[in-house]
Amino acid sequence: MSYELYTKAGSCSMAVHAVMNELGLNPKINIMEAGDGPNGLKSSEYLKVNARGNVPCMTENGKPMIEGAAIITYLCDKEGKLIPKSGWERAQALQWLMFCNATLHPAYGRTFWTNVNVPEAAREETLKNARAQIQGLWDFVEAELGKNGPYLCGKEPTAGDFLITTIANWNPQNYKFGPKCKALFQNISARPSYQKALAAEKVEYKAAA
Numbered sequence: 001m002s003y004e005l006y007t008k009a010g011s012c013s014m015a016v017h018a019v020m021n022e023l024g025l026n027p028k029i030n031i032m033e034a035g036d037g038p039n040g041l042k043s044s045e046y047l048k049v050n051a052r053g054n055v056p057c058m059t060e061n062g063k064p065m066i067e068g069a070a071i072i073t074y075l076c077d078k079e080g081k082l083i084p085k086s087g088w089e090r091a092q093a094l095q096w097l098m099f100c101n102a103t104l105h106p107a108y109g110r111t112f113w114t115n116v117n118v119p120e121a122a123r124e125e126t127l128k129n130a131r132a133q134i135q136g137l138w139d140f141v142e143a144e145l146g147k148n149g150p151y152l153c154g155k156e157p158t159a160g161d162f163l164i165t166t167i168a169n170w171n172p173q174n175y176k177f178g179p180k181c182k183a184l185f186q187n188i189s190a191r192p193s194y195q196k197a198l199a200a201e202k203v204e205y206k207a208a209a
């Protein structure tokens with residue numbers, strides 16, 4: 001199998017990058033940028049690969065697949081790692097992967113959207129509310145890790161740990177992470193697979209500090 005990954009530095013696609021490294025898949029990495037220039041997400045060349053013009057996009061033997069959580073689930077199932085095969089353990093791993101993908105990521109998306117689209121006069125108040133909601137999600141994660149840590153599903157890392165570690169690094173100065181969250185970010189970001197993704201995307205990891 002030959003794999004390629006289209007990713008943008010430090011974005012949600014970096015979690016797919018780290019998971020692919022963890023699985024030993026050796027993808028060819030294409031670092032994309034905003035806009036329609038060379039390596040642009042909206043360049044005509046990239047739109048032929050992924051008409052959505054976003055990341056992540058993974059190709060397997062030239063066939064493209066989008067949606068990070070779906071890509072991660074497909075690859076982990078195929079390799080038999082990071083998402084248990086069946087039963088309650090699988091349900092828990094999927095719960096946390098979806099929490100990151102469908103709850104935490106969109107909550108951050110609202111702050112990014114506000115920065116660009118809300119007129120300056122109303123922006124700070126809107127951002128304050130959106131950030132308070134994100135802080136509530138981090139407080140929830142901290143409490144859950146207190147019941148069953150040190151990873152989201154207990155003793156061993158699963159796929160969601162890679163996505164949550166990546167999202168935590170988006171403007172980490174705006175949020176207060178508890179010690180259990182920080183320890184999780186530290187453990188995951190120190191793994192060789194994650195370090196390799198950070199180096200390739202030229203990203204500094206700050207959320208564990």
Ligand SMILES: N[C@@H](CCC(=O)N[C@@H](CS)C(=O)NCC(=O)O)C(=O)O
Binds near residue numbers: 066067101
């Ligand atoms: N639901 C999608 C969301 C993908 C997404 O929001 N990607 C962002 C980076 S985190 C992106 O490509 N933004 C640039 C754009 O849409 O132009 C997924 O999880 O794959």
